[in-house]
Amino acid sequence: MGGVSEEDRKRLLKEAIRQLHAGAPPQEVKEKFKQVLEGVSPLEIAKIEQELVSEGVSREELQRLCDVHLAIFKEQLEKQKIEAAPVSPIGILVEEHEMLQQIAEKLGVLAEKVQRAESLDGVAGEFSQLKHVVDELLDAEKHYLREENALFPVLEKHGISEPPAIMWMEHNQLREKKKQLKALIENAAKMSFSDFKRQVGELAKAIGDALNSHIYKENNILFPAAQRVIAEQEWISMMEDFDEIGYCCFTPAHLMAKPAKELEKTAAEEEIMPERILQFETGSLTKEEIEAILNTLPVDVTFVDRDDAVKYFSKPDKHIFVRTKAILGRKVQLCHPQKSIHIVNRILEAFKKGEKDVAEFWIQKGDRLIHIRYFAVRDKGGKYLGTMEVTQDITDIKKIEGEKRLLDWRG
Numbered sequence: 001m002g003g004v005s006e007e008d009r010k011r012l013l014k015e016a017i018r019q020l021h022a023g024a025p026p027q028e029v030k031e032k033f034k035q036v037l038e039g040v041s042p043l044e045i046a047k048i049e050q051e052l053v054s055e056g057v058s059r060e061e062l063q064r065l066c067d068v069h070l071a072i073f074k075e076q077l078e079k080q081k082i083e084a085a086p087v088s089p090i091g092i093l094v095e096e097h098e099m100l101q102q103i104a105e106k107l108g109v110l111a112e113k114v115q116r117a118e119s120l121d122g123v124a125g126e127f128s129q130l131k132h133v134v135d136e137l138l139d140a141e142k143h144y145l146r147e148e149n150a151l152f153p154v155l156e157k158h159g160i161s162e163p164p165a166i167m168w169m170e171h172n173q174l175r176e177k178k179k180q181l182k183a184l185i186e187n188a189a190k191m192s193f194s195d196f197k198r199q200v201g202e203l204a205k206a207i208g209d210a211l212n213s214h215i216y217k218e219n220n221i222l223f224p225a226a227q228r229v230i231a232e233q234e235w236i237s238m239m240e241d242f243d244e245i246g247y248c249c250f251t252p253a254h255l256m257a258k259p260a261k262e263l264e265k266t267a268a269e270e271e272i273m274p275e276r277i278l279q280f281e282t283g284s285l286t287k288e289e290i291e292a293i294l295n296t297l298p299v300d301v302t303f304v305d306r307d308d309a310v311k312y313f314s315k316p317d318k319h320i321f322v323r324t325k326a327i328l329g330r331k332v333q334l335c336h337p338q339k340s341i342h343i344v345n346r347i348l349e350a351f352k353k354g355e356k357d358v359a360e361f362w363i364q365k366g367d368r369l370i371h372i373r374y375f376a377v378r379d380k381g382g383k384y385l386g387t388m389e390v391t392q393d394i395t396d397i398k399k400i401e402g403e404k405r406l407l408d409w410r411g
Contacts, residue, residue: 009036009044010044010047010048010051012033012036013033013036013037013040013044013045013048014048014051014052015033016029016032016033016036016037016072017048017052017069018052019032020065020068020069020071020072021057021061021065026068026071026072027071029072030071030072033072037072037073037076038076039076040073040076040077041080041224041225041228042077042080042220042221042222042223042224042225042228043224043225043228043229045069045073045221045225046160046162046163046221046222046225047159047160049062049162049163049166050159050160050161050162050163052162053162054162059162059165059166059169059338060169062162062166063166063169063170066166066213066217067213070216070217070220077220077221078220080220080224082094082219082220082223082224082227084223084227086252086253087252087253087254088235088239089146089150089151089235089238089239089242090223090226090227092242092247092252093143093146093147093151093218093223094219094223095249095250096140096143096247096248096249096250097215097218097219099249099250100137100140100143100211100215100249101211101212101215103133103136103137104137104207104208104211104212105208106129106133107130107133107137107204107207107208108204108205108208110126110129110130110133110204111130111200111201111203111204111205112201113126114126114127114130114196114197114200114201115197115201117193117197118193119193120188120189120193120196127185127188130185130200131185134178134181134182134185136249137178137181137207138178138182139248139249140248140249141175141248142245142246142247142248143247143248143249144171144174144175145245145322146241146242146245146247147164147167147168147171147218148168148171148322149241149245149322149323149324149326149327150238150241150242150245150324150326151164151226151238151326152164152167152168152334153324153326153327153330153334154226154230154234154238154326155222155225155226155229155230156330156334157329157330158229158230160225160226160229161334163221163222163225164222165334165338167214167217167218167222168337168338169337169338170210170214170217171214172337172339173210174207174210174211174214177203177206177207177210178207180203181200181203181204181207184196184199184200184203237325237326238326240325241324241325241326243255244324245322245324278290294314295314295315295316296316297314297316298316298392299314299316299390299391299392300313300314300316300319300320300321300323300389300390300391300392301313301314301388301389301390302314302323302388302389302391303377303386303387303388303389304332304348304386304387304388304389305385305386306352306384306385306386308331308332308333308348309329309330309331309332310327310328310329310330310331310332310335311328311329311386312328313327320365320370320391320392320393321391332344332348332387333345347359347374347387348387351374351376351384351387352384354382354384356376357375357376358373358374358375358376359373359374360372360373360374361373362394367395368393368395369393369394369395369398370391370392370393370394371391371392371393371394372389372390372391373389373390373391373392374387374388374389374390375387375388375390
């Protein structure tokens with residue numbers, strides 16, 4: 001613009017953001033950098049945020065000031081409205097965003113009605129609707145899981161990792177607020193109505209504000225940036241991952257009448273492509289047998305190689321945590337929320353140094369108890385090959401008592 005080189009433009013845009021961080025009024029910054037802001041693209045903003053983090057700006061600081069950034073970029077971004085086919089990963093995410101905003105609006109209206117009431121009995125109908133709204137908000141989990149496990153890994157492969165990481169932080173903040181709202185609704189009868197009224201009003205506003213801000217950033221920066229860098233074949237693979245994880249708010253049209261899968265191999269193809277047999281120290285197995293065994297194990301198995309990249313995961317009938325092919329080759333640190341990365345790094349470092357061979361945790365997931373173990377994988381000489389994560393639902397195992405020596409398949 002006006003003879004400014006691409007490098008100078010990027011430098012000036014970064015300077016504009018740095019001045020905002022230093023406390024300069026947005027309108028003043030907007031006027032000062034008016035020329036360079038003209039026509040700024042979502043991809044440019046994503047790349048600048050990426051560079052700022054690599055130069056020392058923390059993700060937390062960047063996320064905290066995202067709304068301030070938008071104050072100077074908003075006008076330009078709204079000239080570049082996102083366009084996506086309804087049956088496409090971005091089209092579906094955008095439509096879900098609209099529905100989630102409608103749910104948040106409904107939450108706000110109900111919270112206002114509660115504010116005007118004098119007792120819980122006076123808003124029995126609204127309270128029942130609040131329970132339903134909370135369920136709808138919690139059902140949005142698949143929306144976040146699709147972004148984190150299918151869209152974000154592909155963006156990372158194209159060098160855009162910080163904006164998705166910031167969006168993941170916001171997902172976790174929204175998750176926490178929704179949990180607080182659920183707990184508040186469940187404990188309403190045990191607290192004073194004035195406390196309930198105040199907290200439901202505060203949480204409804206916090207969720208609505210956070211959701212609207214988050215959606216604006218994804219619709220106007222993250223998604224358009226993704227459309228510029230992700231190739232057609234990658235979108236096709238991503239759609240398969242989306243289908244596997246599942247949807248919230250509505251069922252996309254392409255799943256309404258999905259054709260039955262064709263047989264993967266014909267008998268003739270089986271003859272043309274004979275199974276390769278792998279010889280082990282204690283026997284031999286075909287690829288088909290190995291895959292079937294790993295998928296039949298009553299655990300989820302994920303293998304991370306010596307360079308911390310996800311190399312394999314099993315596919316049991318029911319995954320405890322979502323896994324998609326998009327994470328293959330992804331650094332394992334990027335597969336965890338920011339607050340857990342230091343723990344992941346401590347485990348890997350201890351395994352690589354030979355200080356530890358096992359790390360284990362157990363957590364509640366809903367009403368299920370999940371046992372998570374990490375094992376250092378070494379060759380016969382003790383050389384580190386990678387780390388295996390084994391995740392198991394041990395809820396029913398913990399209930400076992402006494403002995404069971406006879407087979408009884410009636411139950």
